[in-house]
Amino acid sequence: MRQLRLPGGGDLPVLGQGTWGMGERRSDRTTEIEALRRGLDLGVGLIDTAEMYGNGGAEEVVGEAIAGRRDEVFLVSKVFPHNASRRGAVEACERSLRRLNTDHIDLYLLHWRGGTPLAETLEAFEQLRADGRIGRFGVSNFDPDDMRELWEHELGRESVTDQVLYNLTRRGVEYDLLPWCGEHGLAVMAYSPIEQGRLLGDSVLKQVAQRHSATPAQVAIAWVLATEGVCAIPKAATAEHVEQNHAALEIRLSDEDLADLDARFPAPGRAVPLEIL
Numbered sequence: 296m297r298q299l300r301l302p303g304g305g306d307l308p309v310l311g312q313g314t315w316g317m318g319e320r321r322s323d324r325t326t327e328i329e330a331l332r333r334g335l336d337l338g339v340g341l342i343d344t345a346e347m348y349g350n351g352g353a354e355e356v357v358g359e360a361i362a363g364r365r366d367e368v369f370l371v372s373k374v375f376p377h378n379a380s381r382r383g384a385v386e387a388c389e390r391s392l393r394r395l396n397t398d399h400i401d402l403y404l405l406h407w408r409g410g411t412p413l414a415e416t417l418e419a420f421e422q423l424r425a426d427g428r429i430g431r432f433g434v435s436n437f438d439p440d441d442m443r444e445l446w447e448h449e450l451g452r453e454s455v456t457d458q459v460l461y462n463l464t465r466r467g468v469e470y471d472l473l474p475w476c477g478e479h480g481l482a483v484m485a486y487s488p489i490e491q492g493r494l495l496g497d498s499v500l501k502q503v504a505q506r507h508s509a510t511p512a513q514v515a516i517a518w519v520l521a522t523e524g525v526c527a528i529p530k531a532a533t534a535e536h537v538e539q540n541h542a543a544l545e546i547r548l549s550d551e552d553l554a555d556l557d558a559r560f561p562a563p564g565r566a567v568p569l570e571i572l
């Protein structure tokens with residue numbers, strides 16, 4: 296699979312698997328684990344989770360799915376802002392590691408900006424990295440002002456990603472955040488690339504999909520992946536969806552496709568506040 300180069304070295308697969316909504320119902324557990332494992336079989340080696348999802352339940356599902364296959368996975372998890380103090384983040388990470396049943400997380404993110412001073416969170420991240428509990432760290436839902444503030448901290452400049460909402464209907468980040476991350480060499484992780492399913496009925500998207508004998512979800516993912524420096528982490532709780540999302544890697548959108556999509560979902564002409572789900 297194509298990889299994005301991370302600042303300081305290392306690679307991030309361009310396609311991953313999200314897990315928001317997993318680990319909430321016992322009855323869905325087997326299907327969710329099967330879906331994640333199917334992704335691993337296909338080489339989709341990035342899994343995104345968070346202590347928030349299912350109150351830790353999603354991390355447990357991931358832990359079960361990757362048991363015996365840890366080497367195949369680039370594991371991303373996130374700390375709640377209210378746990379992101381100097382001591383709180385270290386303790387939260389230890390709890391996540393227990394649920395994930397592993398000894399390290401590859402990339403650990405501050406889920407969104409909260410009241411804790413950034414310096415404290417960064418110190419905790421640095422300690423976790425020194426102790427080998429995390430490989431790298433980054434942020435999520437940071438707008439360009441937050442990123443500039445992060446960059447005022449020496450440790451902040453070691454962040455490797457900003458994970459943000461990005462899809463055809465949420466293009467605001469193209470105006471300022473994506474260029475900023477590009478200039479500073481950061482990878483952008485696009486969450487909700489198919490707008491949690493709300494995009495799928497769109498007639499223009501359907502039309503473009505037909506040209507490729509593909510589904511609207513696949514085109515929505517291919518469109519995100521066509522942007523330099525961006526990876527997509529769609530969540531799919533069935534093996535069938537995982538297979539379709541993996542196949543989206545093969546779709547090359549033509550100039551005509553891109554023009555039709557631009558006309559239907561215009562690029563931003565000015566700065567807009569960062570959208571968050």
Ligand code: NDP
Nearest residue numbers: 313314315486487488489490491512529530531532533536
């Ligand atoms: P997505 O845009 O990934 O949409 C998920 C929905 O799309 C699910 O209902 C899923 O159904 C459906 N779907 C997936 N694949 C297909 C397909 N091929 N055809 C039709 N439907 C499909 O939304 P998410 O909000 O889940 O975002 C993805 C991930 O990003 C999250 O799971 C999470 O890991 C991360 N995230 C991070 C946030 C942050 O603040 N940092 C915020 C939001 C998300 P089904 O489950 O039945 O397969």
